[in-house]
Amino acid sequence: MFLSWSKTACIALAIAGTGPIVNASASDGGTTEGDETWICPTYAAQQYCAYQYLVRQANTVTSTAGEAYYFTQPSLFKYGAGQWLWDSCGAIIANVHRDIDDAILEFKTLMNSLTSDGMVPEEITWPAGSGNAWSQMPTIPWALQAIYNEANDVSFLKEQAPKVAAYLDWWRTTHDLGDGLVVIVHPWEVGIVASPAFDALWHTSPSGVAAVDFATLYLKFPELKSYYSSSWSNNFTAVLAQMRAASSLTADWFVVQDIAINTLVAVGWAVLGDLVAEYDTATAKMYYAKNEAHEAAIVKRMWDSSLKRFVTTYKDQDGTWQSTSLQTVQSLFPLLLRSLSAAQRAAIVADVTDEAKFWTEYPFPSVSKAEDTYTPKYVYNLLWRGPSWGFTKGLLYSGEDAVASTAVDRWSNAINASGVWEMWNPETGVGYGAEGLGMSATFVDALYRLGKIDSTNEYAGNGITVDDLWASG
Known part of the structure; x- marks a missing residue:
């Protein structure tokens, strides 16, 4: 039975906590069992359950x-x-x-x-x-x-910030083909592996997505893996070097300027600049300059004024750069950019809050509801073709507090409906994928950042041990 060992604790914590209460059925084909309702109706209870997973998986x-x-x-x-x-x-x-x-x-x-x-x-x-x-x-x-x-520990920053800078520089030195943006050479690098944003690159126009498996939909995916392995021993640096030298590409290549990856690399420099400014303003200024240059390239190359959104681009087999008009969750990532115009920010927020696109009962779906490829159920291992993805809630911590608060309450409702999962059905809240995915525990951080949990209503067991958690089940 799904997570039966923690229900007693969740119910007990519900007495003391506050937060939304939703009783949702789990019978739409997800990985929860039968019609049983998950009873975890308070923020403190949900925080506790997320902690259980984090400690057990440590x-x-x-x-x-x-x-x-x-x-x-x-x-x-x-x-x-x-x-x-x-x-x-x-x-x-x-x-x-x-x-x-x-x-x-x-x-x-x-x-x-x-x-x-x-x-x-x-x-x-x-x-x-x-x-x-x-x-x-x-x-x-x-x-x-x-x-x-x-922790407010400057010595820790001084120790770790240069390593983070080296990592961000690695993206630039190895993945920039010369236009200020970074490319990926395999869907693994972005993690949103089966995103419909890549369908055009694969020259695939799937119909009846729920009726095919991953290998059928993406015959090129295992072929790409095999090609990189046999020809390059999975040395992606060598792959990228060859890519720069090629005037045109064959079907063996995957060359994508993903808007999510580019946003994170660009804004990563600004975040690092904010941290380093605590002790070294000159170096921080250099990091801010790297952020500004990358954001300028994003706005220039990846903003589609006709669609009024940022798009992912790819190098086609004939060597020309194309963009995809299909809207996926990656198009929301630029809310993090620091150089957005007021019109660009308003356009993204309008998409976020559009009930016909991303503003579902349990947001945010990994594909806009307006797209034919939108598939809210998780089927046949086709990752990120519709189910909601908890990690994207962080996109709203960019001045859109009211929208963020409502989104996190809906995320809370999904956890109450099904528990902690890798992803959720955006319409029913049923959980899919890996149970207890640690990344989804960022929900706890969202509660603190939005003031939904503080010292008056948080779970008081910070520092709990594995034995403590087992004993509570």
Whole structure:
């Protein structure tokens, strides 16, 4: 039965907490069982349940030299005991409110994987520190920011900020083809692997998406993996070098300027600049300049004035650059940009709050409801073709507090309806994917940032241990 060990605790906490109460059915084909209702109706109860997952999924590894490594694997139900970049960042952002020492050690563990050229792998195995040949959504600056906001430790910033700068520089030096933007060469690098934003690049126009499996929809996906492996030993740096030299590309290539990745790299420099300004204004100024240059390239190359939104672009097989008009959640990421015009910001917020697009009962769907490819149920391992994705709630922490507050309440309702999951049905709130995904625990940070939890109504067990949590179930 789904998470039966924590229901007693959630019900008990409901007595003391405050927050939305929703009784939603879980019978639309999701991974929850039958018609049973999840009873976790208060912010404090939901915070507690998120903490249970974070602690249960924590790993402490000691090397032969006695060095300790700490990381939160994404989920016990889908992933092995490895550290995944953006999942780990999500866990860090949540854990600063539970146990700041755990958050700090996890961040140090993550940055210990930094390669000599500045890359942090998507997945890392400890204590060896070995990782795969590509990176992932660059959310590291926000994890560092969360730690500093809680710990206020300048010495920690001085130790870690240069490593984060090296990582952001790695994106620029290896992934910029010369126009100020960064490209990705595989969907793994953005993490939104089956996004319809990439359909045009694959020259695929799927119909009846729910009736096909991943390999059928994306025959090029395993082919691309095989090609990079056999021809380049999965050395993405070599792949990118070859890409720069090619005047045209064959079907073996995937060259995408994803708007989400570009936004995070650009704004990452500004976030890092804010942190470094605490002790080194000259270096902070340099980081701000990198942010401004990248944002200028985004606005110039990726804003579509006719569609009134930012778009993802790709290099087609004939060597020409094209853009996709299909709207996915990536188009909302530019709310983080610091150089948006008033009209651009208003256009994005209008999309966010449009009930025909992204403003669903349980926002935000990974694909606009207005698109034919929108599929609210999670089927056949087709990630990010409709279900809502909790991590995107952070996009609204950019001055749109009223919208953010309502969005987080709806996210809370989804957790009450189904629990903590990788994603949710945007219309019913049923949970899909990996149970207890650590990244979804960023919900806790959202509660604190919006003032929905404070010292008067938070779960009081900060610093809880695994044994404490097991005993409470």
